[in-house]
Amino acid sequence: MKTKPDTKTEITFEDFKAEVLNDYKLAVTSRECSLLGRREVLTGKAKFGIFGDGKEIPQIAWAKAFENGDFRSGYYRDQTFMMAIGELTVHQFFAGLYANTDLKEEPMSAGRQMGGHFATHSLDANGQWNNLTEQKNSSADISPTAGQMPRLLGLAQASKIYRNVEGIDTTNFSKSGNEIAWGTIGNASTSEGLFFETINAAGVLQVPMIISIWDDNYGISVHAKHQTTKENISEILKGFQRTEDQKGYEIFRVNGWNYPELMDTYQRAAMISRKEHVPVMIHVQELTQPQGHSTSGSHERYKDLERLTWEAEYDCNAQMRKWMVSNNIATDDELLDLERNIKREVRLAKKEAWLTFISPILEESKAAINLLNQLATTSANGVFIRKLISDLETIEEPLRRDILSAARKALRYVVSESSPTKVALQNWINHYIETIQPKYSSHLHSESNQNALHQNEVLPTYDDNATEVDGRVVLRENFDAIFKTHPESLIFGEDAGFIGDVNQGLEGLQEKYGELRVSDTGIREATIIGQGIGMSMRGLRPIAEIQYLDYIMYALQIMSDDLATVQYRTKGRQKAPLIVRTRGHRLEGIWHSGSQMGGILNLVRGIHVLVPRNMTKAAGFYNTLLASDEPALVVECLNGYRLKEKLPNNIGEFKTPIGVVETIREGDDITLVSYGSTLRLVEQAAKELQEVGIDAEIIDVQSLLPFDINHDIVKSIAKTNRVMVIDEDVKGGASAYILDQIINEQNAFEYLDSKPTTLAAKPHRPAYGTDGDYFSKPSVEDIFEAIYDVMHELNPMDFPKLR
Ligand SMILES: Cc1ncc(C[n+]2csc(CCOP(=O)(O)OP(=O)(O)O)c2C)c(N)n1
Ligand SMILES: [Mg+2]
Numbered sequence: 001m002k003t004k005p006d007t008k009t010e011i012t013f014e015d016f017k018a019e020v021l022n023d024y025k026l027a028v029t030s031r032e033c034s035l036l037g038r039r040e041v042l043t044g045k046a047k048f049g050i051f052g053d054g055k056e057i058p059q060i061a062w063a064k065a066f067e068n069g070d071f072r073s074g075y076y077r078d079q080t081f082m083m084a085i086g087e088l089t090v091h092q093f094f095a096g097l098y099a100n101t102d103l104k105e106e107p108m109s110a111g112r113q114m115g116g117h118f119a120t121h122s123l124d125a126n127g128q129w130n131n132l133t134e135q136k137n138s139s140a141d142i143s144p145t146a147g148q149m150p151r152l153l154g155l156a157q158a159s160k161i162y163r164n165v166e167g168i169d170t171t172n173f174s175k176s177g178n179e180i181a182w183g184t185i186g187n188a189s190t191s192e193g194l195f196f197e198t199i200n201a202a203g204v205l206q207v208p209m210i211i212s213i214w215d216d217n218y219g220i221s222v223h224a225k226h227q228t229t230k231e232n233i234s235e236i237l238k239g240f241q242r243t244e245d246q247k248g249y250e251i252f253r254v255n256g257w258n259y260p261e262l263m264d265t266y267q268r269a270a271m272i273s274r275k276e277h278v279p280v281m282i283h284v285q286e287l288t289q290p291q292g293h294s295t296s297g298s299h300e301r302y303k304d305l306e307r308l309t310w311e312a313e314y315d316c317n318a319q320m321r322k323w324m325v326s327n328n329i330a331t332d333d334e335l336l337d338l339e340r341n342i343k344r345e346v347r348l349a350k351k352e353a354w355l356t357f358i359s360p361i362l363e364e365s366k367a368a369i370n371l372l373n374q375l376a377t378t379s380a381n382g383v384f385i386r387k388l389i390s391d392l393e394t395i396e397e398p399l400r401r402d403i404l405s406a407a408r409k410a411l412r413y414v415v416s417e418s419s420p421t422k423v424a425l426q427n428w429i430n431h432y433i434e435t436i437q438p439k440y441s442s443h444l445h446s447e448s449n450q451n452a453l454h455q456n457e458v459l460p461t462y463d464d465n466a467t468e469v470d471g472r473v474v475l476r477e478n479f480d481a482i483f484k485t486h487p488e489s490l491i492f493g494e495d496a497g498f499i500g501d502v503n504q505g506l507e508g509l510q511e512k513y514g515e516l517r518v519s520d521t522g523i524r525e526a527t528i529i530g531q532g533i534g535m536s537m538r539g540l541r542p543i544a545e546i547q548y549l550d551y552i553m554y555a556l557q558i559m560s561d562d563l564a565t566v567q568y569r570t571k572g573r574q575k576a577p578l579i580v581r582t583r584g585h586r587l588e589g590i591w592h593s594g595s596q597m598g599g600i601l602n603l604v605r606g607i608h609v610l611v612p613r614n615m616t617k618a619a620g621f622y623n624t625l626l627a628s629d630e631p632a633l634v635v636e637c638l639n640g641y642r643l644k645e646k647l648p649n650n651i652g653e654f655k656t657p658i659g660v661v662e663t664i665r666e667g668d669d670i671t672l673v674s675y676g677s678t679l680r681l682v683e684q685a686a687k688e689l690q691e692v693g694i695d696a697e698i699i700d701v702q703s704l705l706p707f708d709i710n711h712d713i714v715k716s717i718a719k720t721n722r723v724m725v726i727d728e729d730v731k732g733g734a735s736a737y738i739l740d741q742i743i744n745e746q747n748a749f750e751y752l753d754s755k756p757t758t759l760a761a762k763p764h765r766p767a768y769g770t771d772g773d774y775f776s777k778p779s780v781e782d783i784f785e786a787i788y789d790v791m792h793e794l795n796p797m798d799f800p801k802l803r
Pocket of ligand 1: 077220
């Protein structure tokens, strides 16, 4: 067995010993955290725990190969790695377990994520980039198994772009593309489609990605025989192995309890990937899970005695210990001593973390009790208020919920009294909510000065004799300008490269900007988004193209779980300003009609959703978004690429504002609210309604998320006193969302003389063909008649029944 690492500079045995001892110390510290962590949950101090026990040693080997500028995209078992790279202290580990909302105490997510979800800070407190090449980076974890994979692909691809594309300012992001993106995944999670999709894509793209598979034979209680063909993921992925004449992966297999072999494997893997930009897979086998999956259960229920005995013996920490003793690195007594000390240190750090967590809350409780006592002395209902106080006082370690709940309930007892003590309590409650609520609700969007809402409108301007061109040409010219002025921008998607997208909005641009910046991808929507998330986390400005809105369903999970939550789950310390470009609305049949907006709207809060009615508006959105630091989805009108638009002369500069509606027709009788391709039908219906004396006002929403930030729609309703929302989504979808905004956010009910209505599509998917469309989605006649009916109800004499 090797006792010396393969390093270029020779080190003495004493140095080597010291390093090994240090590693062991870290492994034991991390294990102690897991053991005590579980106890904290079982005694009620924390709600849930999922820990890294049984996976310590490979993570120490990995950390030694991990360099500044590198990125991790992993899952909840990686606490030892985070400790080893200096990004997680024992104190912070427990602060995370208790959900401390102070970002200084709990830098992973300020208590928003359960423990075991790790992150580093890419951004400073103002939302500006830190120098990522001078720190070790971890993209923020998410809980859905294999959800870390798509992003991992993009994190790795960024290195390839930085190494090979000229003209980008790399200062904060890369040193010649030498950074590796390191992934981790559990053996069972490799069953997910996202795993296989990512593995294939990284092999095609040849990016510096190293994926470690922590294999403990189980996924919670489910054995490998139910998870993986041949019960062996590296065995079945053998075909990915590169050969002399075919690119592919380098695949390693190593036992997770073998410290020297792990050291060697990780060094070799890093060398290959960093230098050659080759993806590497490290299958770390024979790992264990000493305390079972999480605090929710015990593994004795599903592991037999033989397995439990094996796990005890092959526990990676125990094996490392044994190896140290047999190689004269330490004696049993020395190690016992060291382990005792670590136990004490971890206990102390845990205590401190608890104190820093609970102290401010106890202060807040004291302040509330003080005010409640004063209220009790002046109120006729003092006895009831005192009961609230004594209930609160008996809670030794109160939650903020307990404090606020008692304070709010007390107000009910003094509802018809007036006293300075009541005012004091009211003020305290208001102030408390104002200061505490943001701890849980801030940073859904960027709070930096590049927030998309800070971007002002710049109108397109035209030459006197501006030519009329196909809409796609406006887009193409604008993308050309974008790629010219933003060297860090790039676009990729199915058919986006060689032919310049299926509607030619990128025609000729690959030739001009190269295959790395305007690229074709495989048919794999989730990882197209993952490429975008990862690259935008590393300072690039990717535009990920999803060919049709209908197929965004494949990507929606990762948009919802990952992209939409980046800012929120890091409390503004990471961002992924990815632009997702797609096309939808009204074309043909069940899967080319893209109208599932309601589903999207409800799943991607945190991402802007923009629905431009023509290509000039769309181009303006891209220009706005590139000046901002937020993610967005832009849905171009599928049937608008060949419609004529005037070509602006300030291509690349005009900006469509986000969250601002546009009135495209003025009228007095009713406000019609719609967006996208349906608008053209609404405009036609309005013309026909004018002929029978009905004067409709039409508002183009343009931006569904955020929605009408200036509340212009209600101003229109104040004039017309009637509103109808017209949408090609099903009822209860986007139209319900729009109506909710108008009624609940804009208080339109004050001005309404008629029932507010929605006109939407049939509940089934749209049938194929022109008639299929006519009988599935609102037609001009449907729109005409629906509006006519509203006017008939109001004035049957002037508008007699049509049918
Ligand atoms: C998409 C999804 N499905 C189910 C779960 C619940 N879940 C959490 S962890 C886990 C098992 C994962 O096992 P494995 O990948 O082997 O990792 P290990 O915990 O064994 O390290 C499951 C089913 C989840 N988080 N996400
Ligand atoms: Mg497992």
